[in-house]
Amino acid sequence: MADFVRVAEATELTDPGKTLIEVDGDLVALFRVNGQFYAIDDVCTHDGGPLVEGELIDYKIACPRHGAKFDIRTGAALTMPALRGTRSHDVKIEEGGVWVRLRSGYATDGPSAHAAAAPATHASDALASEPSLPGIASGQPSHASSGTADVAEATAQSPSGPSGPSSQRLSEELIYEMLKAVKDPELFVNIVDLGLIYGVTFAPAADAADKQHVAIDMTMTSPACPAGPQLIADTKRAVGGHGDVSAVEVRIVMDPPWTPDRMTDAARDQLGIF
Known part of the structure; x- marks a missing residue:
């Protein structure tokens, strides 16, 4: 087991503080x-965000990137999108100083306690393990195909008659509903x-006068x-099935970056973010 290391003077940190x-x-x-003093790894297990830069409310720290909350006492993940806890450490106060001893285990109780392997210790390690756009995600979760299944099911169930999406007049509102x-x-x-959709624009299709080229500005959570x-x-599959659409262009936009503030109340309720 590691030794305790003196990291700060007890008077240096405000209460509450981080x-x-x-x-x-x-x-x-x-x-x-x-x-009381508490110590956890400064890494969100969702995508490596720096927890110390997040908002501290009582005994909960929120990741500044996507809003996942962790218990500062145990490191446990309290809300999605974090699927597993982060590592907590031993803390003691001695001779006016704050001493910390690293632990080797990870907190696993949270929204998905059965999640797989432990996270990287540093934010840079976590980000380095994920592929960048564009390309095929080698580290994609095993249930990643569910999104495609949802689109296919919705397309199959969408009526093609007078009231179906494929026969309705093409509009920005309709595109959002299809998405x-x-x-x-x-x-x-x-x-x-x-809140991943930043905008939708239309332009006459070059290859068909009666059809539209649809451009969708979309961001990613990271x-x-x-x-x-x-x-x-x-996204291309969901919109491309409309009879008036000639082609769908998805433009990835990272500025301004996505934040949890863009989520609707429905999304927050579903993820347990309050």
């Missing part, structure tokens, strides 16, 4: 709440409610989102 420290080469988020069939394969929330290629393909 700061980033380094212990034996690992980045650790140190917290002080109600007179609700596309779900993030990791979060199981549609991309419209997640630049290295492993579900990106699938979401792009599902």
